Amino acid sequence: MSDYRVHGATGEWEVVIGLEVHAQVTSQSKLFSGAATAFGAEPNSQVSLVDAAMPGMLPVPNRECIRQAVRTGMALNAQINPWSRFDRKNYFYADLPQGYQISQLYFPIVGEGEIDVVLDEKSPETSTKTIGIERIHVEQDAGKLMHDQHPTMSYVDLNRSGVALMEIVSRPDMRSPAEAGAYLTKLRQILRYVGSCDGNMDQGSMRADVNVSVRKPGDEFGTRTETKNVNSVRFVMAVVEAEARRQVDVIEDGGRIVQETRLYDPDRNETRSMRSKEDAHDYRYFPDPDLLPLELDQAFLDECEASLPELPDAKRARYEGALGLSAYNARVLTSDVETARWFERLVTATAANAGKGEAEVAKQASNWLTSELFGALNKLGTDLASSPVTPDNGAELLGLVASGTISGSAAKLVLEKMLASGDRAAAIVEREGLTQTSDTGAIEAAVDAVLAANADKVQQYKDGKEALFGFFVGQTMKAMQGKGNPGLVNEVIKAKLG
Amino acid sequence: MSVDTATVAKIAALARIKVSEAELAAMVPELNGILAWVEQLGEVDVSGVEPMTAVIENHLRLRADVIDPDPLTGGGKRDAVLANAPAAMDGFYGVPKVIE
Amino acid sequence: MTSLTDLGVAAIRDGVAAGTFTAVEVAEAFNANVAAASALNAFIVTTPELALGAAKATDTRRAKGEALGLMGGVPIGMKDLFATKGVQTTAASHMLEGFVPEYESTVSQKLWDAGAGMLGKLNLDQFAMGSSNETSYFGNVISPWRRGDGGNAALAPGGSSGGSSTAVSARLAPAATGTDTGGSIRQPAAFTGISGIKPTYGRCSRWGIVAFASSLDQAGSMARDVRDCAIMLEAMAGFDPKDATSLDLAVPQWEAGLSGDLTGKKVGVPTEYRMDGMDPDVAASWDQGIAWLRDAGAEIVEISLPHTKYALPAYYIIAPAEASSNLARYDGVRYGLRELPDGAGLQDMYAATRAAGFGAEVKRRIMIGTYVLSAGFYDAYYTQAQKVRTLISRDFAQAFALCDVILAPTAPTAAFGLGEKSDDPLAMYLNDVFAVPASLAGLPAMSVPAGLNREGLPLGLQIIGRPFDEQGVLNAGLAIEQRAGFAARPEKWW
Numbered sequence A: 001m002s003d004y005r006v007h008g009a010t011g012e013w014e015v016v017i018g019l020e021v022h023a024q025v026t027s028q029s030k031l032f033s034g035a036a037t038a039f040g041a042e043p044n045s046q047v048s049l050v051d052a053a054m055p056g057m058l059p060v061p062n063r064e065c066i067r068q069a070v071r072t073g074m075a076l077n078a079q080i081n082p083w084s085r086f087d088r089k090n091y092f093y094a095d096l097p098q099g100y101q102i103s104q105l106y107f108p109i110v111g112e113g114e115i116d117v118v119l120d121e122k123s124p125e126t127s128t129k130t131i132g133i134e135r136i137h138v139e140q141d142a143g144k145l146m147h148d149q150h151p152t153m154s155y156v157d158l159n160r161s162g163v164a165l166m167e168i169v170s171r172p173d174m175r176s177p178a179e180a181g182a183y184l185t186k187l188r189q190i191l192r193y194v195g196s197c198d199g200n201m202d203q204g205s206m207r208a209d210v211n212v213s214v215r216k217p218g219d220e221f222g223t224r225t226e227t228k229n230v231n232s233v234r235f236v237m238a239v240v241e242a243e244a245r246r247q248v249d250v251i252e253d254g255g256r257i258v259q260e261t262r263l264y265d266p267d268r269n270e271t272r273s274m275r276s277k278e279d280a281h282d283y284r285y286f287p288d289p290d291l292l293p294l295e296l297d298q299a300f301l302d303e304c305e306a307s308l309p310e311l312p313d314a315k316r317a318r319y320e321g322a323l324g325l326s327a328y329n330a331r332v333l334t335s336d337v338e339t340a341r342w343f344e345r346l347v348t349a350t351a352a353n354a355g356k357g358e359a360e361v362a363k364q365a366s367n368w369l370t371s372e373l374f375g376a377l378n379k380l381g382t383d384l385a386s387s388p389v390t391p392d393n394g395a396e397l398l399g400l401v402a403s404g405t406i407s408g409s410a411a412k413l414v415l416e417k418m419l420a421s422g423d424r425a426a427a428i429v430e431r432e433g434l435t436q437t438s439d440t441g442a443i444e445a446a447v448d449a450v451l452a453a454n455a456d457k458v459q460q461y462k463d464g465k466e467a468l469f470g471f472f473v474g475q476t477m478k479a480m481q482g483k484g485n486p487g488l489v490n491e492v493i494k495a496k497l498g
Numbered sequence B: 001m002s003v004d005t006a007t008v009a010k011i012a013a014l015a016r017i018k019v020s021e022a023e024l025a026a027m028v029p030e031l032n033g034i035l036a037w038v039e040q041l042g043e044v045d046v047s048g049v050e051p052m053t054a055v056i057e058n059h060l061r062l063r064a065d066v067i068d069p070d071p072l073t074g075g076g077k078r079d080a081v082l083a084n085a086p087a088a089m090d091g092f093y094g095v096p097k098v099i100e
Numbered sequence C: 001m002t003s004l005t006d007l008g009v010a011a012i013r014d015g016v017a018a019g020t021f022t023a024v025e026v027a028e029a030f031n032a033n034v035a036a037a038s039a040l041n042a043f044i045v046t047t048p049e050l051a052l053g054a055a056k057a058t059d060t061r062r063a064k065g066e067a068l069g070l071m072g073g074v075p076i077g078m079k080d081l082f083a084t085k086g087v088q089t090t091a092a093s094h095m096l097e098g099f100v101p102e103y104e105s106t107v108s109q110k111l112w113d114a115g116a117g118m119l120g121k122l123n124l125d126q127f128a129m130g131s132s133n134e135t136s137y138f139g140n141v142i143s144p145w146r147r148g149d150g151g152n153a154a155l156a157p158g159g160s161s162g163g164s165s166t167a168v169s170a171r172l173a174p175a176a177t178g179t180d181t182g183g184s185i186r187q188p189a190a191f192t193g194i195s196g197i198k199p200t201y202g203r204c205s206r207w208g209i210v211a212f213a214s215s216l217d218q219a220g221s222m223a224r225d226v227r228d229c230a231i232m233l234e235a236m237a238g239f240d241p242k243d244a245t246s247l248d249l250a251v252p253q254w255e256a257g258l259s260g261d262l263t264g265k266k267v268g269v270p271t272e273y274r275m276d277g278m279d280p281d282v283a284a285s286w287d288q289g290i291a292w293l294r295d296a297g298a299e300i301v302e303i304s305l306p307h308t309k310y311a312l313p314a315y316y317i318i319a320p321a322e323a324s325s326n327l328a329r330y331d332g333v334r335y336g337l338r339e340l341p342d343g344a345g346l347q348d349m350y351a352a353t354r355a356a357g358f359g360a361e362v363k364r365r366i367m368i369g370t371y372v373l374s375a376g377f378y379d380a381y382y383t384q385a386q387k388v389r390t391l392i393s394r395d396f397a398q399a400f401a402l403c404d405v406i407l408a409p410t411a412p413t414a415a416f417g418l419g420e421k422s423d424d425p426l427a428m429y430l431n432d433v434f435a436v437p438a439s440l441a442g443l444p445a446m447s448v449p450a451g452l453n454r455e456g457l458p459l460g461l462q463i464i465g466r467p468f469d470e471q472g473v474l475n476a477g478l479a480i481e482q483r484a485g486f487a488a489r490p491e492k493w494w
Helices: A063-075 A177-194 A233-252 A298-306 A312-320 A327-334 A337-354 A358-379 A391-402 A408-421 A425-432 A440-453 A455-462 A468-479 A486-497 B005-014 B021-043 B078-082 C009-018 C023-035 C048-063 C106-113 C162-169 C186-192 C226-236 C280-295 C308-329 C346-357 C360-373 C378-399 C425-432 C436-440 C470-484
Strands: A006-008 A011-024 A087-090 A100-103 A113-118 A128-140 A144-146 A153-157 A164-170 A206-215 A225-230 A261-265 A270-273 B092-096 C043-046 C075-079 C117-122 C175-180 C195-198 C218-223 C266-270 C299-303 C405-409 C445-452 C458-465
Touching: A006 A233, A011 A177, A011 A233, A063 A128, A063 A164, A063 A177, A063 A298, A087 C308, A100 A128, A113 A177, A128 A177, A177 A206, A177 A233, A177 A312, A177 A337, A206 A233, A225 A233, A233 A261, A233 A270, A312 A327, A327 A337, A327 A358, A337 A358, A337 A391, A358 A391, A358 A408, A391 A408, A391 A425, A408 A425, A440 A455, A440 A468, A440 A486, A455 A468, A455 A486, A468 A486, B005 B021, B005 C360, B021 C308, B021 C360, B021 C378, B021 C425, B092 C346, C009 C023, C009 C048, C009 C226, C023 C043, C023 C048, C023 C075, C023 C117, C043 C162, C048 C075, C048 C117, C075 C106, C075 C162, C106 C117, C106 C175, C106 C226, C117 C162, C162 C175, C162 C186, C162 C218, C175 C186, C175 C195, C175 C226, C186 C195, C186 C445, C186 C458, C195 C226, C195 C470, C218 C226, C226 C445, C226 C470, C266 C280, C280 C299, C280 C405, C280 C445, C280 C458, C280 C470, C308 C360, C308 C378, C308 C425, C308 C436, C360 C378, C378 C436, C405 C470, C436 C458, C445 C470, C458 C470
Parallel strands: A225 A261, C075 C117, C075 C175, C266 C299, C266 C405
Antiparallel strands: A006 A011, A011 A164, A011 A206, A087 A100, A113 A128, A128 A164, A144 A153, A153 B092, A206 A225, A261 A270, C043 C117, C175 C218, C195 C218, C195 C445, C405 C458, C445 C458
16 A cells, blocks of 8 residues: 655665564563552662562562553553463663563464555545454563763663563554554553553553565565664654665665564664674473463453453544534644543533533534644643643533624633633633623714724725625724624624615 | 574573583584473373462452562562672672673 | 470460460570581571560560450461571572562561461472482481481471471471472471461462462461461461462461361362382271271262373473463562673673573573473473373362362382482482372362381371361361371471
8 A cells, every 4th residue: 555665776665664672561560569650760760579579579460561561452442361471581781680581482462453544635535454453462571771971980870770661562463664663653542541551652551663664566575674662653653764775775775684683773864783782592482380370360351351342443533423513623622632632521521511412512623622732832831731721621612602702712811811811711701791782772872983993994885895894893892802702793784884 | 302502502592591502502403302201291282271270279369559568578678688799899799790 | 384385386386375385485496406406407597586576575465455366376387488588588599699679578477467477487398399409508407316227217208398397397497488389388288297287279379489380389378287377377478469370368267276076077188199019007097097087977988080190291381381481580680690701791791600500400490491491392282281280170170079088198109218209300200109199280288197117217107278268178188187186296307
C-alpha cells in the first residue's frame, strides 16, 4: 500500500520495519518485589533486597502486572495464553543485578494480535492498514547507569530495576516512516485507554527498538538492524528514514548490512553501531526455576475482559454515529483517553443540566470544546489536562447559552474570565451583569442609535447591499455589551429597516 | 560432543570467569570427561515426554500490587541495600566507568 | 549425670521446660564444646553470645510462665548458606567473605521464633557444591570419625552439609540445619552416624538461603535421632509468601505423629539400586534394614525405578545450569568481593572478581552450566535432562502405587578419606548416586544410622516417601532406629 521509496543509484528501495515496544506497566509496585515504581525518586530509594539481587532473594509475581498485560492483549485482539512461563535471559551488565533478566521467551503470555492504523485521515476507507502483533511478553526493566557524576566511575541506580515492562513485538509489516509513526501513536493511544501504560515517552515509560531493513520491491527481506531505545514517535520516524538511507548507501557502495544493534543520535540525526556492547552475546535462556508456570484461570480472564474500557476505534464510531459528531471532532476527541473522558463528562453534565439526552447536546458540546476551549487553552499555552475549567463548569456555561441566559458572544467573554479566575460561569455572569436581555424597549433604543449613527450604511443597505445586515447586528450587540437576545435583535433590525 | 580449548575459553568468557592458559588446559579434559558421561542421557527414549516444569504439584501464586507490604521485600531501605557494597558512593553503587 | 552436650533436642527442650537445667547451662556447655573443637573446622564463625542470648530469653520466658516454643532452649548450628542478619554469611566462599546480611532467612527466623539459639555458622562445601566438604574456602571440615584401624587418616564428613554433620556427630550441637540439593543432608548424615531429613520440595522456604539450584534446593534438619529431626523440621517448615515455590500447606505435627509400628505399610525395595560391584557392607546393611522394617510390621515389595541410572547425569546438567545463572549475581557490584585490576573496565572487573571469588569446583559447575545452556546445546542437554527428570519422577509415582515408602542405602560407601576423591570430579559425583533421584523428584527423604561397616565407620539407610508424606518417612526411620540401636559415637581426639 505504501509507495514510500528510498531512491538510490540503482533504483528504488522499499523499507521494511518492525517495532519492539517496551511499555512500562502501570502498577504501584514492581513485577517481582514490593518496592515502589514512582518516577523520579531519590537514587536507590525504591530498591528492595530482591531488586538488589541479594543472596537468597526470590521473585514473587505481581498480579496487577499480569492482569495489565492480559488486558492489553485483549485490547489488541490478541490470543491470550492461559499457560505461559518466565525464562531467564542471562547476561552481565551493571544495571542488571541478578545477572539475568526475568522475561518470557518460549511461552509468552500474549500471542498474535493486530492494530489498524489510518494513514490518511481524509480517506480512512482507503488508507487503513492492519499491522500484525507477533506477541507480548512481560519482563523486568533494568536499572540505570550514570556516567557524569564521577571522573572514573559510573554510578548505578536500581530504582527502575525490576519494574514491569510489556514488550510488544510487531510483525515486520510497516513500509514507511509514516506507518511506523502511525503504529506507535495508535499503540500508545490504546495502552492509555486500557490504562496499562501511561505512555510517557519522555520519562521512558515507552520506548521502541526499531528494526529496519531494505530491499528491492518484491525481493526477499534484507538483513535488518535494530536501533535501540528510541523514545519518541518523531525519532522513530527519523530512525527509519536515516537507517534506510544508510543501508541503501552501504549496499549500493558494494557493502553488506550486518545484523547488529545500533543507537540513534538525535543531534546528528544518524544511527551508529553498538557492536562493542554485544561481544558474543548468547543469552542462555532457560525457564526460571524460582517460578512455576503462570496459569490463568477463566475467572481471571473474564475479569480482565469485563474491565476493558471502550477502545478508541469503537468510541470514535460511536461519537460519529450515536452522538452525531463530525468526523473531525470524533477523531480529535478520541485521540487521547483523557480528552475523551473530559468530553464525556461534559456531555453528561450538559445533558443533565438541560434535562435532555446526551445525543441532543453532544454536538454543541463537541463544537464548544474543540473550537472554543481548545482555542482558548492554546492561546494560553496550556492544555486540557491543566485546564482551570472543569467539565462541570463547561457544562454550566453551555447551559447558560442553551437557556438563553447569555448570548453566544457573552459566552466567549465568560470563558475567558473562567480561565483567568477559575470561577464558575454563573458567578461570572452574575458579577459582570452579562445576563442576556429580551427587553424589546432597550433593544429598540439600541438599534435606533446604531441606525442613526450609520445613516450612510442604512442607505446602502436599502440600495441592495444586504450583507450589511450583519454589521447592524454586530454593532447593536456591541452597544449592548453582548447582552441583547440575538433573535430579538435580528427581528427588531429587520422591522426597522423595513 | 566434546569441547576444545577455544570453546572452553569462550564459555569462560560468557561466564565472566578469567582463566589462565594453564587453567584452560586443565579444564578441557575435565569438562570433556563430564560431558561424555552426561551424554548417556541421549540413550533415553523421551518421545512424548514433557520437560519437567514443577517438581511438586503447585501453582504459581500472584501477589497483590501493594507497595512495601513486608519490609523484607519492599523498598525504601537504601542504607540496607548499599550496606555491603564494595563502592557505595553518593547513594549509588560505583562501578568502573562504562563507556556507552 | 549425663553431660548436657550428650542430650538431643527433645531432651534439652523438655529438661529446660521442666527446670531440670537452664537453657543458659545448655548453651554454655555447647559453647564450650564448640570452642574446644576448632580442629574439626566445623564452624566458619562462632556466635556464643547469640546462643547465650537466646538461652537467657528462654529462661526468662520460663520464669514468667510463658510458652517456650518447639525449640525452646535448644542451641543449634546454622549452615552458612542461610542468611543471618548481622552475622557473616559466606556460603563458604571467598566471594562472600565479610558479607553481613541485612536480613534473616525465613527458616532461621522460624527457628529463632521457636526458641532456638545460634552457636555459629557451619562450614560447608562452597556454595553447597560438593560431597566431602573439601571445596570450602575456609578449609576442610574433618569428620570426628576415624577408621577402626588405628590410623589417623582424616575422613570426609560428607557434603555439602559437612559442618552440620560434624557438629552434631561430635556433640558440638544437638542439631543443625542442612540443605539438600542432591543429597547434601542425607549423605553427610550417613557418613557421620546421625539422622537427617530433606522434606518435600517447597516445605521449607528458600527465601534467604544462598541459592545453588533453585528447583532442587531444600532445607532440612540434622540431629542425632529421628524425633529430634521431626521437632526441628516442624519448626523450620511452613508456607512463605516470599517464595513462589513454597507449599501453601499446614505443617503437620510430625513429632506427635511418630510411630515405629509399620503394620499395614508396604516398603518398596528398588531393584535398580542393587548395583553391580556394590560395597558388601552397604548391601548387608540394606538387607538388615529390610529385615528390621519387616519386623516392624511392614510388607516388603520389590519395585522398579527404571531410570535410576540416568538420574545422576540429569542432575549434573540441571543443577549446574541453574547454578550458572543463580551465581551470576556475584559480580563485585553490590556486595561481596571486588577485584579491580588497574585500568580494568566493568567486564574485566567481573571476570577478575569471579576468578578470585569462586573455587575450582564452583567454576567447574558454572562452566558446565553455561555450556549446556549455550546456543545450539540447550535442547540436547537441558531439555533432554528435564525430560528424563519427568521420567524419573514418573518412576517414583508408579512405585508409590505399590508401596508407601522406599528403602535404599544412603550412599554407596562409608566415609572416604579427605583427598581420596578430590582429584576426580566424576568419582566424587558418583557418591550421590542413591541420593539424587529423590532430589530430582522433590520427594521427602531421610537418612538414619544403620550400623558400622567393617572399618568401624557409620552407614546410613535412606527412606524415600511420597510427596508431603514426611510422616511416613520419619516413622520408617524411627522403626529402623528402634531396631538398629545405634549407639556408636566418635571417640574424642580433637
